[in-house]
Amino acid sequence: MSRTEIRVTGYGGQGVVLCAYIIGRANAVNxxxxxxxxxxxxxxxxxxxxxxxxxxxxxxxxxxxxxxPDIFVAMSAEGYDKHRDELKPKGTLVYEKDLVPARLKKGQRSFGIPSTRIAEGLGRSLVQNIVMLGFFAAVSGLIPRDEVRKAVEDSVPTGTEELNLKAFDAGWSYFEEHYGAGAEGDAVAAATVVSPVA
Amino acid sequence: MKADPAGVLTGVHYLDGDFACGEGAMAAGCRFVAGYPITPSTEVVERISRRFPMMGGTFIQMEDELASMAAVVGAAWTGTKSMTVTSGPGFSLMMENIGLGAMMETPCVVVNVQRGGPSTGLPTMAGQADMMQARWGSHGDYEPIALSPRSPQEAFDFTIDAFNLAEQYRVPVFVMMDECVGHMTEKVVIPPAEEIEIVPRKLTEKPPGEYLPYQNNGNKVPEFARAGDGYRFHTTGLTHDERGYPEMSEECQEKNVSRLLEKIRGSADKITRFVENETDGADVVVLSYGITARVARMGIDLARKKGVKVGEIRLEVVWPFPEKRIRELSKKVKAFVVPEINYGQMVLEVERCAAGRAGAILVPHAGGGVHDPESISSAILGAVK
Amino acid sequence: MSTTTQSLHTNVDASEHPIAPFLRMDRMPHIWCPTCGIGTIVKCFASALEQTKVDLDKTSIVSGIGCTGRVAGYMKLDAFHTTHGRAIPFATGLKLGRPELLVTVFSGDGDLSGIGGNHLIHAARRNIDILCILVNNFIYGMTGGQNAPTTPVSARSSTMPYGNFEHPFNLVHLAASCGAPYVARWTCLHIRRLTKTFAEALTRKGFRFIEVIAPCSTLYARLNKLGSGLDLMRFYHDNAEIKHGADTREAEIGFQDRILCGKFVDIEKPTFTELMHEHYTKTLGDRFVPMKPEGGWIHE
Incomplete structure (x- = not known):
């Protein structure tokens, strides 16, 4: 793996730091x-x-x-606006589809997921960050899935492991369904503007 | 001696520098911490206050940094290994009792997670501008020991080293971290307790009647007696004789102060520690420490690509300064390039040791971030022009 | 022991003096002026140590800087002569570092309530388990009679040559209102009562605060034309009003005014360490490991 730079943004309380922590831990420790x-x-x-x-x-x-950043993970509109111009020309945007009005430059790729709605569907909107993490892991393919899952288990509060792994898997599956082999998605942004509304 | 397993969180972790420093202290056997909250150091004591109750340690949040340092010196006299943690503004307040610690010859550790200064400066951003304060901050003549980690792993390792050096030389030892390392999260490997070497306090074996608290035992480091062991010793911040009794005379001052200095100066070669790379035949040597050492390496690589012969010295122990080696190198190289997150502190030491034989080129940074590697490589290129 | 230096002790046989075992006789003569009150207070403290039979090997004394700051240097205990104002936090470290120690802070009004005032109120608030003896002579003695936080209104000092116009501390009220569970005040004329209070306080726990009014004949008495140390003792005799349990709000000291004395507070209250142990036992259960009485991870 050559040097890959990532920024994760969102609003305070969304678990931005934990999401980044788990990515870092999975890559370094696992x-x-x-x-x-x-x-x-x-x-x-x-x-x-x-x-x-x-x-x-x-x-x-x-x-x-x-x-x-090579990869920009945006969970909120404000966080996205603040840092969107930093994304590398051929960088990848991973974003919360319902919250972030993504605007890309030519050559950049984007992957959206309604991670908050998915988390709500799992019963806890709090795990939105882990849904996003699962989606990021699938999009980026940087770290083997099992290593990231292990890092989730080791990083979340005791007793919440099962829910968080479910959230991770939901994010991963969303990628496979919408962007995986045969799926139609907005993986390659042909236009400079990607509609924020699914 | 091996570490107390109760304090060692063996395993592979993903920790920030502050947490790693706290783990280093607990692994080293620290069981008393007094502190006052200050950004960006607070996470060290947050970590410790969470884990101490499970290992027989006591943390107390004092009313200010004056009190924190005084309590640490007091606790150290019981034999319980003690530490405080702060950043620039608190470090300034601690200077009073750091001097007391030096004068009473008290083994203890002070962590300074440096931020931008002066005054309140940049609380949440990096600086390295307290390096000379660590050297000279308290009034009077004394010789401190200071280390500077460049990563969370070193924050763990060097904090253990700091405790061990404090015991060996009976001085307050500084861990001069910075905000960048303190708030950076990386992999930290904590070995099993039986692989961590701990220097125990050298307690006197003499009976109370024969024990003199400040007797020179050959290596200039006196033997220690704990409060509560029946020695009924006296110690003071005043100039004192071997009995620890105040004596206001030139003779006593000479004897007292010169021993304080000599116990470190005489062992400087043993204490000083640095990593040296490719200095043989080098035209320029880059000297750096702490977080800047990482960026300096990038600057060195850039300059080497342009054909410059660049050597590297990365200080691990910053005080005492490796005078001898810098003097030797100054006879062979054209210049030293010294990047640091301040406007010229350790570069003054380099300049002093180079004594005009080689240049000493500062690459300054006022604080708030780290150097651009390009600023370092261009200084290197400029040095050989 | 020097026999050539002028001293009140020159003719005393050290081995026969009843409190000699508590003192560093090799440091006599002491530095205090003739008719200074500090020596008397030290005598009372030593007598209290003798009466209570506390384990002297486990007893530490901590002083700051100043005339009273020299007390630690003369007591044959583990003794710490620290920095100006920091005796209380230093003592806090000693006590928490080795919980079995009996720790006494013995220092002056300027040291403990001026430069060290913040530590005084916080130690009282936390109820740190130390005995705090504050000798109040209304002035900075060692540095030459400057104004102190205790100098009564209108009294002269070398930095208030036209008389003091600042409000002084009412120290017993300060300590009591910050939560000290044991608060008393005497003058150094009240030898028996003071000794008894010291002895009682040595067996109590928590932050015990004892203020002792003492004459500084060299500076305070001279600057204020109050006569000799003996005259001041006479003044204490005529103007000390003993009122145990008095409301400490009434204990303010005016210039050459009555001095309210007695034991004002004596209550049971858990100390910092007791509260810590209780709290961690409740919240952490079996996982809580208190520091050993002899200190934290002392090996061998």
Whole structure:
């Protein structure tokens, strides 16, 4: 794995940092690579934009911050707006379909998922971040599925493992159904504007 | 001696530097922490206050940093390994009792997760501008020991080293971290307790009548007696004789202070620790520490691609400074390039040791982030022009 | 022991003096002025140690800086002469680092209530298990008679040469209102009562606060034309009003005014450590491991 830069954004309370933490942990602790996760520290209150960055690599990571993300995971409109221009020209956007009005540049790819609705369907909107994580894992293919699932198990509060794994699997399945082999999706953005409404 | 398993969270973890530092302290046997909350260091004591009740440790949040440092020095005199954690503004307040710790020869650890300064500065962003404060911050002559980790793994490892050095030399030892390392999450491997080497306190074996608290035992480090073991010793922040009794005289001051300095200076070669790469035949040597050492490596790689012979010195122990090695190298290289997140601190040491034989080029950064690797490579290229 | 230096102790046979075993006789003569009250208070404290038969090997004394700050240096206990104002937090570390210790802070008004005032109120609030003896001579003695947070209104000091116009602390009220479970005040004339209070306080737990009014004849008395130390003792005799259980709000000290003395507070109250143990036992159950009485992870 060459150096891959990721930014995860959302609003405070959505579990942005946990989502990034699990990606980093899965890659470093379980998959045996390197990952550096940095969460934004600021006066962000619950409800306002919040963000975390990750650098993943199979080599030692020297530069801890990211410059332009290869993958941008956006769970809220405000977080998306704040950082959308950073995405690399050939970068990938992974976004909450119901919340983020995605606008892409030519060459960028996008993958949307109604992760909040899916989480609500599982009975807890709180696991939206893990639905998104499952979807991200499937989209990116950076880290083997089992390693990420293990990181979910090891990172979520005791007693919630089953629900969170269900959420992860739901996110993963959504990718397979909508973007997997044979599925029609917006994987390659032909146009510069992708409708935020499914 | 091996570590107390109760404090060692053996395993492969994904931790930020602050948490890793807290784990290092607990693995090292620290069982008393006094602190006052300050960004970006607070996560260290949050981690410790969560785990201490399960291992016979006591954490107390004091009313300020003056009190925190005083309590740490007090607790250290019971034999319980003690630490406090802070950032710039709190470090300034701690200087008073850091001096007391140095004068009373108290083994303890002070962690400074550096942020941008001066004053309140940049609470949530990185700085390395307290390096000279660590060296000279408290009044009077004393010799500190300080380490600077560049990753959460080193935050864990170096905190253990800090406790061990504090015991060996009976001084407050600083872990000079920075916000970037403190708030960066990476893989941290914590070995089993039986693989962690711990330096126990050297308690005196002399009976109370014969024990002198500040007797030079050859290596200039006096033997320790714990409060409550029947020694009924006296210790003071005043200039004192071997009995720990105040004596206001030039002779006593000379004897007291020179031993405080010599116990570190005389062992500087043993304490100093740095990683050296490809300095043989190098025209330029980049000297860095902490988070900057990672970015410096990128700058070095860029310059090497352009054909410059660049060596690297990465300080692990920053105080005492590796004077001897820098003097030797200064006879062979054209210049040292010193990137640091301040406007020139450790570069002054390099300049002093190079003594005009080689250049000492600062690559400054005022704080709030890390250097662009390009700024370091261009300084390297500039040095060989 | 020096026999050439002028001293009140020159003719005392150290081995015969009843409190000699509690003192570092090799440090005599002490630095205190003739008719200073601190020596008397030290004598009372030593007598209380003797009476209570506390384990002296497990007894520590901590002082800050100043005239009273020298007490630790003369007591034959584990003794810590610390920085200005920090005796209480230093003592807090000692006590928490080795919970079995009996820790006494012995220091002056400027040290404990001026530069160290914040620590005083927080130690009282937390009910840290230390005995705190504060000698109040209304002035900074060692540095030459400057104004203190205790200097009565209109009293002169070297930095209030026209008389003090600041409100002073009512220290017993301060300690009591911050939650200290044991609060008393005496003058150094009340030798027997003071000794008895020390002895009682040594056997109590929590933050025990004892204020002792003492004459500084060299500075406070001279600057205020109050005569000799003996005159001040006479003043205490005539103006001390003993009222146990008095409302500490009434205990303010005016210039050459009556001095309310007595034991004002003596209640049972869990200490910081007891509360911590109780709380962790409740919240963590069997997982809670308290620090051993002899300290944390002391090996060998």
């Amino acid at each position: 998959a045996g690579n390197h990952s550096t996760m940095i969460q934004s520290f600021g006066p962000e209150a619950r409800g306002s934009a919040c963000s975390a960055t990750l650098a993943l690599s199979d080599e030692e990571i020297l530069y801890p911050y990211i410059r332009r």
